[in-house]
Each structure stands twice: as structure tokens, then as C-alpha cells.
Amino acid sequence: MGIDERQDEDVMLAEMAEDGARPDDRIDDERLDEENTLKPEYVRAVRDALDAGENTTVYDLVEPLHPADIADLLELFDKDDRAQLTAAISDLMSSDVVAELNDYVREDMMEALPADAVAQIAEQLETDDAVQLIEDLDAPDQAAILAEMEPEDRAAIESALAYPEETAGRLMSRGFVAVPESMTVGDLIDYLRREGDLAVEFFEVFVVDASHHPVGTCALSWILTTPRQIALTDVMKRDQTLIPVTLDQEEVALMFQKYGLISAAVVDEDGRLVGQMTVDDVVHIVSEEAGEDTLLLSGAGDGDINEPIRDAYSSRVRWLVANLGTALVASSIIWFFGAAIEKLVALAVLMPIVASIGGNAGTQTMAVTVRAIAMNQLTRSNTGRILWRETRVALLNGVTIAVLIGIGTAAIFTPMLGIVIAAAMVVNIIVSGLAGVLVPVAFERLDQDPAVASSVFVTMITDSMGFFAFLGLAVASGLVG
Missing domain, CATH: 1.25.60.10 (MgtE N-terminal domain-like)
Incomplete structure (x- = not known):
């Protein structure tokens, strides 16, 4: 300069x-x-x-x-x-x-x-x-x-x-530091200073045996604060989290979160050290998986604004077609009760309320369930308990909303219609809660991503049951007899 x-x-x-x-x-x-x-x-x-x-x-x-x-x-x-x-x-x-x-x-x-x-x-x-x-x-x-x-x-x-x-095998970094277990701390420090082709960034040193199997790890802070003559086998941490090369990236992220890892060794089918995963890799995985699950819930494909129009169209339209099919199920129920609706127009006015509240309740439960599955909080061992929990939550929500809508409907229309819509609301919200758990769990049991457009099927169930319960109860009560 x-x-x-x-x-x-x-x-x-x-x-x-x-x-x-x-x-x-x-x-x-x-x-x-x-x-x-x-x-x-x-x-x-x-x-x-x-x-x-x-x-x-x-x-x-x-x-x-x-x-x-x-x-x-x-x-x-x-x-x-x-x-x-x-x-x-x-x-x-x-x-x-x-x-x-x-x-x-x-x-x-x-x-x-x-x-x-x-x-x-x-x-x-x-x-x-x-x-x-x-x-x-x-x-x-x-x-x-x-x-x-x-x-x-x-x-x-x-x-x-x-x-x-x-x-993990696709995402791991092959830049890591591994040394034999025969070294002392001083030998390791000299090696790190002398070796010119080390990994660009590393947080711990992996200690391996003669077959290159990881037997322990040494954090850099331990190395810098331990006397030179101490053997690595005396200072290293033997209890370590090993990541198989074929492990899905979502499971890798869960392991890092569960065990509070900064880095972890990746091993092949024979248990030999072949790479490492670091926390910066996991941050990208968590962000990617969270966005992916959100988009899959809506059937929006990759949902990337830079995605080619043809790809965006093909990924979205198939779920809209599926949604069209499921919507026909709900429409057929309305058609079946067409005569009752003609006799009492108030039914047509109130039907969207039943469907909307049920759909929102189902979406809430479904979002909680998908997250629980992704975080390994919902497994085969506790599915029954979670189902019973969500049923009780749905019952409380249903009674609360039923009282409010029942009073309002009775004041505007008739007391009997208020009782009918209140009962239908309780039934629909309970069914919504069950569907919000069972649909994602069914996807998971079939080895499919539970986030894949579960909302399409939950919406079909809640709309169909909402219309059927409301119109069926209206007919059974004699309101349109």
C-alpha cells in the first residue's frame, strides 16, 4: 500500500x-x-x-x-x-x-x-x-x-x-485429526505443531487403535492444560458417541441435540473412523429438516422460490388433485343431506363453522404429533398414552367451543339448533384430535414421512365427520322432520 x-x-x-x-x-x-x-x-x-x-x-x-x-x-x-x-x-x-x-x-x-x-x-x-x-x-x-x-x-x-x-456418509467431513493411543500429550502437541496437513477446523482429537477404530477423544482444552508426560489413554474420554455412515441426517441431528455434542466420529460398517460431523453441519441439517417438514405438511414440495416452475407445479398439483378427491367425500355428505338443508337454511349457515373449527383442531394436534415423531418423543411404546392425552385435550376444547357456539346459536336461531351444533362440535373436535394423531402415526408405521401432506387426509376426516355429525344430529333431533 x-x-x-x-x-x-x-x-x-x-x-x-x-x-x-x-x-x-x-x-x-x-x-x-x-x-x-x-x-x-x-x-x-x-x-x-x-x-x-x-x-x-x-x-x-x-x-x-x-x-x-x-x-x-x-x-x-x-x-x-x-x-x-x-x-x-x-x-x-x-x-x-x-x-x-x-x-x-x-x-x-x-x-x-x-x-x-x-x-x-x-x-x-x-x-x-x-x-x-x-x-x-x-x-x-x-x-x-x-x-x-x-x-x-x-x-x-x-x-x-x-x-x-x-x-452421515454423504454429509461428513473427511478432515479430522486421529492419532494412535500410544502417544502422550506432549507427543500429540508436537505432532499437531509439526504436521502441515491438518483439518482446517477441529474441536477434538480422535484416538484410534491399530485397526483405526476410535477408542476415545481428547478435547483441545484438555490437551492444552495437561502436562506433557501424561499418556493420552489416561486423559482421553472413552465414552463417545459414534455415528454410522448410513445414519439419516435427521437422526444425526437428534443425537447432537440429545448428547450435547460439538463433534462426533463417523464410522463405517466395520467400526473404523472415516470422518466426523460437527455442530455447524448439524445447524444446517436442523434448519433444512424444519423447513422441509413444514412444507411437506402442506404438500408444497421443496417450496423454494428458486425452484423451476415445472418442478413446483408437479410437486404441488398432485396433492391438490388428492385434495380434490378428499373434498368430494365431504361434498357427497352434504349432497346426501340436501333435502334437510333446503328445509332449514340455518344449517347451511352454520356448517362452515363446524368444519373450520374441527379442521383447526386437527391441524393443531397433527403439528404436535409430527414434531413429536421427528424428535423421537412419540414411539411405539407410548403411542397409546399420547392418543389418550390428545383425546382428553380434544374433549376439553370441544366442550369449551360447544358451550360458546351453542349459546350463540340458541340466541340467534333456536335452542334445539344450539344443542345440535354443540353436540356436533364436541364430536368433531374429538375426531379431529384422534385423526391428528393417527394419520401421522399411520404414515410413520408405513415407513413414510409423517409430514407428507397429512393435512390433506386430516382435513378430509374432520370436514366429513363435522358435516355428518351436524346434519345427522339435525335430522335425528327432528329439526327438519
Whole structure:
């Protein structure tokens, strides 16, 4: 840096100091709002410069951003403008930026880049991030990219791709530190200082036997505070949580939560150490699984705003078609009682209330049940107890709502109609509670994701039973006799 440049920087820093701001604060003020998202006026400035062909201005605007913010900026542009923006800031398109991109955006960009460019990016990433980079590409594209990579990196990625999606083997990091159990603390410290090819980040050292089976772990804090002459076998923690390579990512997240893990060893079918999972990986898993379950409950597919229109259409329409079929069941019940409705118009006025309250009650119970299944709180051993609990909750809710709607209906229409709708409400809310538990449990027993559009079937049950109970009781009571 020249003298003039250094003086200019000193002046800028001094101005910031007078304003009580740090250099990063200036960036935040100009580009990010209080919610840490890119300001519309900043995005507009980048877009205007891009449209004007002022690539230097675009680069200067984007260069101060954090890689995650650059990824966010790219996702705000459509596909064509995104390619133009990428070309303008090619020097800033580091592996850190690529790793932060949305899956669909990243896939589009990887398909547009030549194989050697993708291979160069993949080699800069951790193995798990590199796998995410190319796993959704077509087989020919994957082969072309792997062919351009160094043999060691290619072997690691091919090994990860051999495991099923969303398993520990696909997601684990192959960068870890493992040492023999014969070492002392001093030997380990010397090894860590001497070895030049260690994992970029690690929180504990795995101790392995001659067959590379993990026999214990040593936290870095223990290593730094223990005398050099102490043997690792005397200070290491023998009780450890081992993660099988084929374990589903959701189960991995539950293990981290249950046992309060920062990192954990991943072992193959023979019990040998092959990788590690760290808490930052689990944070992504938890976020992904939570969003996935929410979307599956509504039958919205991936629900990603960057998802291609054709994919979004195909994932949503099939559940709407299924919903159409289930809605016909409820409609057929209404048609069956058509004559009764013609005689007493008040039935048509009150039917939506019965269906709406029952549907909401079912959705509440279903959401609780799906979460309990996902968190391993609801298992085969306690299904009966949970069912009885939700039945009692539904009974209390049903009586409360029945009293309110019954009094209101009696005051507006007739006392008998108030009694009928109150009874129908109790019946429907109890059925809703049962359906909210039994439908997700049935999916789980059939080895299907219990979040997959359970709401479609719960809605069918609550609507059909609500209409049948209300109209059936109205006929049985002689209101429309």
C-alpha cells in the first residue's frame, strides 16, 4: 500500500471513529439493514450498474460484502442477470460464496460453467460442501467434473457420493485429526505443531487403535492444560458417541441435540473412523429438516422460490388433485343431506363453522404429533398414552367451543339448533384430535414421512365427520322432520 493510499485509509478510519463506527459498520450502514439483509437501494444500484455495462462499478459495489451476502445478492437476480453479475465479479466468486448459494441457484451456475472451472471450485471446498456442489448434476456432468479434479479429491467425493443422500456418509467431513493411543500429550502437541496437513477446523482429537477404530477423544482444552508426560489413554474420554455412515441426517441431528455434542466420529460398517460431523453441519441439517417438514405438511414440495416452475407445479398439483378427491367425500355428505338443508337454511349457515373449527383442531394436534415423531418423543411404546392425552385435550376444547357456539346459536336461531351444533362440535373436535394423531402415526408405521401432506387426509376426516355429525344430529333431533 502506497503512502497516499495509507493516508486516505487513515482519514477514512478517523472519520468512522468520529462517528463512533467501525469499518464493518460503514459496510453494514450502506448495504445491509437492521435485519442484516441487503437494502433495496443497494441492490438497485448494482442492477443499474449492471444494466449500464459498468462492470468496474459493479465490482466495487460488491467487493466489500461477506461471501454469504454475495450469495444472497446473486439469488436476488434472475437467471440471465445472475450470469452477467457472475461474470462482472468473477474474482469474488470464491468457494465460500458458492458454498452459501441456494441449491437451485448453485446448480444453474454449475451447469453454466465449464467442467474445469467447477472442478477448481470443488477442490477448494470441504468434501461435504463439494459433494453438495455436484450431487444434483447429471451423471455426465458429474463425470466430466470429477475427471478434472486431483485424484485424492476425486476419490473423496466419489466415496461420499456412494452413500445415500441425507446420510452421515454423504454429509461428513473427511478432515479430522486421529492419532494412535500410544502417544502422550506432549507427543500429540508436537505432532499437531509439526504436521502441515491438518483439518482446517477441529474441536477434538480422535484416538484410534491399530485397526483405526476410535477408542476415545481428547478435547483441545484438555490437551492444552495437561502436562506433557501424561499418556493420552489416561486423559482421553472413552465414552463417545459414534455415528454410522448410513445414519439419516435427521437422526444425526437428534443425537447432537440429545448428547450435547460439538463433534462426533463417523464410522463405517466395520467400526473404523472415516470422518466426523460437527455442530455447524448439524445447524444446517436442523434448519433444512424444519423447513422441509413444514412444507411437506402442506404438500408444497421443496417450496423454494428458486425452484423451476415445472418442478413446483408437479410437486404441488398432485396433492391438490388428492385434495380434490378428499373434498368430494365431504361434498357427497352434504349432497346426501340436501333435502334437510333446503328445509332449514340455518344449517347451511352454520356448517362452515363446524368444519373450520374441527379442521383447526386437527391441524393443531397433527403439528404436535409430527414434531413429536421427528424428535423421537412419540414411539411405539407410548403411542397409546399420547392418543389418550390428545383425546382428553380434544374433549376439553370441544366442550369449551360447544358451550360458546351453542349459546350463540340458541340466541340467534333456536335452542334445539344450539344443542345440535354443540353436540356436533364436541364430536368433531374429538375426531379431529384422534385423526391428528393417527394419520401421522399411520404414515410413520408405513415407513413414510409423517409430514407428507397429512393435512390433506386430516382435513378430509374432520370436514366429513363435522358435516355428518351436524346434519345427522339435525335430522335425528327432528329439526327438519
